[in-house]
Amino acid sequence: xxxxxxxxxxxxxxxxxxxxxxxxxxxxxxxxxxxxxxxxxxxxxxxxxxxxxxxxxxxxxxxxxxxxxxxxxxxxxxxxxxxxxxxxxxxxxxxxxxxxxxxxxxxxxxxxxxxxxxxxxxxxxxxxxxxxxxxxxxxxxxxxxxxxxxxxxxxxxxxxxxxxxxxxxxxxxxxxxxxxxxxxxxxxxxxxxxxxxxxxxxxxxxxxxxxxxxxxxxxxxxxxxxxxxxxxxxxxxxxxxxxxxxxxxxxxxxxxxxxxxxxxxxxxxxxxxxxxxxxxxxxxxxxxxxxxxxxxxxxxxxxxxxxxxxxxxxxxxxxxxxxxxxxxxxxxxxxxxxxxxxxxxxxxxxxxxxxxxxxxxxxxxxxxxxxxxxxxxxxxxxxxxxxxxxxxxxxxxxxxxxxxxxxx
Numbered sequence: 001x002x003x004x005x006x007x008x009x010x011x012x013x014x015x016x017x018x019x020x021x022x023x024x025x026x027x028x029x030x031x032x033x034x035x036x037x038x039x040x041x042x043x044x045x046x047x048x049x050x051x052x053x054x055x056x057x058x059x060x061x062x063x064x065x066x067x068x069x070x071x072x073x074x075x076x077x078x079x080x081x082x083x084x085x086x087x088x089x090x091x092x093x094x095x096x097x098x099x100x101x102x103x104x105x106x107x108x109x110x111x112x113x114x115x116x117x118x119x120x121x122x123x124x125x126x127x128x129x130x131x132x133x134x135x136x137x138x139x140x141x142x143x144x145x146x147x148x149x150x151x152x153x154x155x156x157x158x159x160x161x162x163x164x165x166x167x168x169x170x171x172x173x174x175x176x177x178x179x180x181x182x183x184x185x186x187x188x189x190x191x192x193x194x195x196x197x198x199x200x201x202x203x204x205x206x207x208x209x210x211x212x213x214x215x216x217x218x219x220x221x222x223x224x225x226x227x228x229x230x231x232x233x234x235x236x237x238x239x240x241x242x243x244x245x246x247x248x249x250x251x252x253x254x255x256x257x258x259x260x261x262x263x264x265x266x267x268x269x270x271x272x273x274x275x276x277x278x279x280x281x282x283x284x285x286x287x288x289x290x291x292x293x294x295x296x297x298x299x300x301x302x303x304x305x306x307x308x309x310x311x312x313x314x315x316x317x318x319x320x321x322x323x324x325x326x327x328x329x330x331x332x333x334x335x336x337x338x339x340x341x342x343x344x345x346x347x348x349x350x351x352x353x354x355x356x357x358x359x360x361x362x363x364x365x366x367x368x369x370x371x372x373x374x375x376x377x378x379x380x381x382x383x384x385x386x387x388x389x390x391x392x393x394x395x396x397x398x399x400x401x402x403x404x405x406x407x408x
Contacts, residue, residue: 001069001229001241001278002069002228002229002281003067003069003280004040004042004049004052004069004278004279004280004381005049005052005068006049006051006052007048007049007050008048008049008050009050010050012048012050013045013046013050014406014407014408015045015051015405015406015407016405016407019404019405020043020050020051020405021053022404022405023043023051023053023398023405024041024053026397027039027041027055027394028055030392030394031055031056034252035248035252035253035391035392036253036367036386036392036394037056037060037066037243037244037246037253037385037386038054038055038057038058038060038066038070038243038384038385039053039056039066039383039384040052040054040066040067040068040381040382040384041053041380041381041382041398042279042283042380042381043378043379043380043402044283044286044290044378044380045376045377045378045406047290047291052068054067054068056384058070058241058243058244059243059244060244060246060255061244061255068278068280069229069241069278069280070242070243070279071229071234071238071241071242071243071276071277071278072242072243072276072277072278072279072368072383072384072385073242073275073364074276074277074282074364074366074368074383075273075364075366075368076198076272076362076363076364077277077282077362077363077369077370078198078270078272078273078275078364079198079271079273079341079362080285080289080341080342080362081217081221081271081275081285082198082201082202082205082213082272082341083137083198083201083340083341083342084300084309084341085202085213085216085221085271086137086201086204086341087305087309087340088220088221088301089208089209090133091301091305094208095133095204095208096133096134097132097133097134097137098133098134099132099133100130100131100132101130101131101132101136101141101200102130102131104203104204104207105173105177105200105203105204105207107176107180108130108131108176108180109130110126110127111126111127111130111131111183111184111188112124112126112183112184113125113126113127113128113142113183113184113186113187114151114152114185114186117152118152119152119153119154119155119156122152122153122156122183124183127142127184127188128187128188129187129188129189130188131143131188132188132189133204134313135188135189135197136197136200136201136204137197137313137340137341138192138314138338138339138340139193139194139195139197139198139338140188140191140314141184141188141189141197142186142187142188142190142191143179143184143185143195143196143197143200144157144185144193144195144196145157145162145194145195145196146158146162146163147163147164148194151185151325153182153183153184153185156182156183157179160182162175162178162179162196166267166268166270168267169267171267171268172203172268172270172271173203175196175199175268176199176200176203179200185325191324192314192320192323192325192338193324196272197272198271198272199272199273201271202269202272203271205271212269213232213271214231214269217230218231220300221300224298224300225284225285225298226284227277227281227282227284227285228281229277229278229280229281230276230277230278230281230282231275231276232266232269232274233274233276234276235276242276243384243385244257244385245257245385245387246385246386247386247387248386248388248391253386273364273365279381279383282383283379286370286381288300289306289310289372290372290374290377290379292306293305293306308340309339309340309342310339310342310358310360310374311339311344312337312338312339312344312346313337313340314337314338317337318337319333319334319335319336319346319347319350320333320334320336320337320338321333321334321335321336322334324338334350334351334352335348335349335351336351339360341362342360342362343360343361343362344358344359344360345358345359345360352396353396353399354399354403354404355399355400355403356373356375356376358374358375359371359372359373359374359375359399360372360374361380363389363395364389365387365389366384366385366389367382367384367385367386367387367389367391367394367395368382368385368389369381369382369389369394369395369398370382371399373403376403376406378402378406380398380399380402382394382395382398
């Protein structure tokens, strides 16, 4: 069990220690008011942890304190990991971004697109072009999520058992075939829509590598980076370390473990949201990205690939607000683009938050969050367990609280 610990005096890396405690005070108010069960937060600069704090309860009802080695469901913070796995294969020539997904998953060769009607009686038309690997990475494929509740196709996903989970006993390959049998929300490449695309990308990784996704992660990413406690499902004998999941109610929080069941051996290896991790482990992952694909002598990606990954890939330099569909987000998506598996700040002024163009990251459904700022060479990690992530504007505020503490 590795705990995340402060490694350097903040002043040594140009950070103001007193100003960093504003992060703690801000988050502590949410805990004190019963709006957030817990938090673990860490700020690094130049590869050194300059600030770590934690508060609240791993299990509120049992008064079990949260720790920096607590296990958390990271949900969609799994997506950057899957995206890195795919880009590792991309570097080996396994595919191009323009490669049709149907070359790896046959059911994706003849897709239909929703053009009218309702969830009970849809009108569809043929896809004019194939869904590509690049569209999976950028969420421009036309796939969706059942929990969006914005479109008739979302209801079709829910009817097939896809909302916060997948149908019992259905593995990743079978899930991909089901999604391929449902209409796309729009023609591939026409818009941005957050979706199961990264799960499909995980299946592409499996087929292209000849390994199950958990094995590829363990052998090619987690082992080399020293991420020893990041897994699909809860490791044997470690359930007591898993933070309880909570959901927002009218005034406070309530236990929601039934929504986020974490089996020991999940039947579906979700590259879009299935990992359990510790703050220490994800810190290792974020530092690899900050360092341009390398950490402690282990290189996963080239610096050019990381730079390519973290550029805006939306057409004509558009942001998510102008090219995307509505999301349950705690902040507007103006001034923010999307790269290959991560969001990318295009214009801090338009985005409405202190920071730099080029900052990138992503979050999870249970309010976890990370960002990397290659300009200031800083990273931030937030771990907690509250659904939905849009309950409070925490992520937006944390960006400004980190940046206001930078003195040099």
